[in-house]
Amino acid sequence: MSLDLSHLCQTCGACCATDAAWPRFSLEDEADLALIPPDLVKPDGSGMACEGDRCKALAGEIGRATTCTIYGLRPDVCRLCQPGDDACAIARTRHGLTPLA
Secondary structure, three states, rough: OOOOHHHHHHHHOOOHHHOOOEOOOOOOHHHHHHEEEEEEEEOOOOOOEEEOOOOEEEEEOOOOOOEOOOHHHHHHHHHHHHOOOOOHHHHHHOOOOOOOO
């Protein structure tokens, strides 16, 4: 039995503010991508728009309280990052947060 850590994402957000090249589109359907507000997509359409390394869809303060403003529409790469995995640990460390696992 594994421990569900998903609730911790809303007090973190580090993975959404680690690398502007990371929130890229890959396997998403064009119809799904069309639902994402245009101001949240890079001008070349390759991924999510960022302010610095922070995804524009991320709201809140990293390490305290965060939310994805397009959670139901988020790209596949965002869905693949799981609390406690390697990407999570790297992102949390970059923001001075203790890794979950």
